[in-house]
Amino acid sequence: MQPQYETSRLLLSVSHPDKAAGVLEFYERNRDFLEPYEPVKRPGFYSLDFQRTNLTFEYNSFVKARHLRMWMYLRDRTDVPIGTICFSNFLHGAFSSCMLGYKTDKDHLQQGYMTEALSFLIPLVCREYRFHRIEAYVMPDNEPSIALLEKLTFHREGLLHDFAQINGKWENHYIYTYLT
Template sequence: MNVFYQTERLILNILPPLWAPAVLNFYKNNKDVLEGVEPARNSRFYTESFQKANLSVEYNSFFKNNYMRYWIFDKKNPDFPIGTICFSNFLKGAFKSCMVGYKLDKNHTGNGYMTEALRFLLPELCHNYPLHRIEAYVMPDNTSSIRLLNNLGFVKEGYLHSFAKINDKWEDHLLYTYFNG
């Protein structure tokens, strides 16, 4: 995998720590939306020092081939991230799988940006890694995410009771899987 890709409208980039101010701005601007679908964050998360350290860990993990977070930029405004796609929890051996998570700025939804980014990255990931499956977990009431996964060819595989603690409450999730081949 490369650190940098371009699609028709987007730039997809693994960011080094110097991007911490822009990443912090993304999280602060979307805090109200993300709190409903992500684990609770302490106040330290919303600091530049935390984001700088986190970007450093993520950047180094990319080169170890065990974690990758691509930040999404609109080519028309390449100084501000509008979303992110993260591939994590890579399993080798008999499993050959990983997880995907994603988020998009609340002011950029409904434009097909996430579809465009994932439609590009999923085959790229499967080409560069011998993956058989890529798993996505989504809350049952997240209809826009379910629609996205269906449009990308993910298959609904199951219902996971009390799967993840979101905003201090255990929430059910649906398991969707993208199969390579």
């Protein structure tokens, strides 16, 4: 797996700590938009030091083939990301699976960027890491995310009750799967 790829409109990249300012800007700009769908952030999350440390951890996890977070940049503007895609919880052997998460900048929604990025990355990740199954969890009221997963041929397997604590409250989630 390479640390960087290009699609027709995007640069997809595992970010180094030197990109922490742009990552922090992404999170700050999208804070109100993303928080209803995410766990409560740890103290210091919205700081440059936290983002540098996190990017270092994520880069090292990529090198060790344990975790993959790609940041999405427009090809003509690579200083501030417009989204991120994370493949995590790598399981090998009999399970051969991972979990998928993603976020898009509020100002870049409904333009096909996430579809473009995931259409490129999902087959690549399945091939490179030999995954048979990718799981994604989505809150039942997150219609844009449900539409995206279904467009990418993920199949809804069921409803998980009180699956994750989101914004301080236990929430139900649908489980979607992509099988190779």
